[in-house]
Amino acid sequence: MERRNTMQKELTYDAVMSYPGHPSADDIYRVIASEYSTISKATVYRNLSLLADEGKIGRVESFASGGIHYDKRLDRHYHGHCIKCGKVVDIAVSYDKEPSFKVVSQEDGFDIISHEVVFVGTCRECRKKEKENGTEGIKD
Ligand SMILES: [Zn+2]
Ligand SMILES: [Zn+2]
Numbered sequence: 001m002e003r004r005n006t007m008q009k010e011l012t013y014d015a016v017m018s019y020p021g022h023p024s025a026d027d028i029y030r031v032i033a034s035e036y037s038t039i040s041k042a043t044v045y046r047n048l049s050l051l052a053d054e055g056k057i058g059r060v061e062s063f064a065s066g067g068i069h070y071d072k073r074l075d076r077h078y079h080g081h082c083i084k085c086g087k088v089v090d091i092a093v094s095y096d097k098e099p100s101f102k103v104v105s106q107e108d109g110f111d112i113i114s115h116e117v118v119f120v121g122t123c124r125e126c127r128k129k130e131k132e133n134g135t136e137g138i139k140d
Contacts, residue, residue, distance in 0.1 A: 012048055028070065057072060
């Protein structure tokens, strides 16, 4: 039983590491289920959550999409969320430990240890598609 659990966790970890970009739990489940059809969705979801809690994979919560995405990058970095396809991408903006916006006072005594920023926009692929559709006009 213990061995099986470890194996399933490793499968989940490997799936995140080999997935391009920032997969959702469903994306990872689909990859694993295509090879191991007996694995349950709940198992994959639980392992993703465990791996993120242990700091082995990153977790990106996108408020814009309302979903959770996983990340193989562990260093702190910012994300962009595509409003067209829902994809999460890395944004090449240097991460400031001290954000450029100033937190004036913490009247409620809240101690800030980190922050997250999610940029909202359209990804390269979606912009490319829009451009193509725009120049070719509407086909029927
Ligand atoms: Zn997109
Ligand atoms: Zn990322």
